[in-house]
Amino acid sequence: MRMTVSDEDLASQAALGDGGAFSLLLDRHYDRLFAFCFRLTGQRAEAEDLTQDICAALPAKLASYQKRSKVTTWLYRVAVNAAHDRRRRRATYIKASDGWGDWELARQDEMTAARANLDWLTAAMARLSDDLRDTLALVLDEVTHAEAAQILGISEGTVSWRISEAKKRLRAMKEMEEAE
Numbered sequence: 001m002r003m004t005v006s007d008e009d010l011a012s013q014a015a016l017g018d019g020g021a022f023s024l025l026l027d028r029h030y031d032r033l034f035a036f037c038f039r040l041t042g043q044r045a046e047a048e049d050l051t052q053d054i055c056a057a058l059p060a061k062l063a064s065y066q067k068r069s070k071v072t073t074w075l076y077r078v079a080v081n082a083a084h085d086r087r088r089r090r091a092t093y094i095k096a097s098d099g100w101g102d103w104e105l106a107r108q109d110e111m112t113a114a115r116a117n118l119d120w121l122t123a124a125m126a127r128l129s130d131d132l133r134d135t136l137a138l139v140l141d142e143v144t145h146a147e148a149a150q151i152l153g154i155s156e157g158t159v160s161w162r163i164s165e166a167k168k169r170l171r172a173m174k175e176m177e178e179a180e
Helices: 007-015 019-041 044-064 071-097 100-126 130-140 145-152 156-179
Strands: none
Touching (some): 007 019, 007 071, 019 044, 019 071, 100 156
16 A cells, blocks of 8 residues: 655655655646746746746745645745746836837947948048058057157157148048038
């Protein structure tokens, strides 16, 4: 004759660390728990996630189980609380992320505009004379006028004049393009 262990006894043994008791308890109630989670969420994937979260937390939660109610009643309460917690977290996440989409779109637009400006500048610099392009490239790379003069073997005043001249020509190119 086979003796059946009650759910309550299995829960008590599982709370003490008995893995076999925990496994048997899950075997008995997993499908019911999943079906209940499905009814709570209305979505299969969400129910699967919720059920897995509950099962992962169950060993620690079993310590709070007291034999005043049936295991199934207690398990339903755990599931309801887990579903509420999940909804609260989602609402908090949605509230916190609200507006980030607009921010990200603006950031992407700024990056696209900066890329376009850099592409234009690169193409426009190619139309400058070698001396103006070399000098401007150095200064745009944050080299001081004194360092640029030393690198190019010219005076610092010449570097300043070349930068001024390059700016004038770039400005004229931009104005011509915008007028077209």
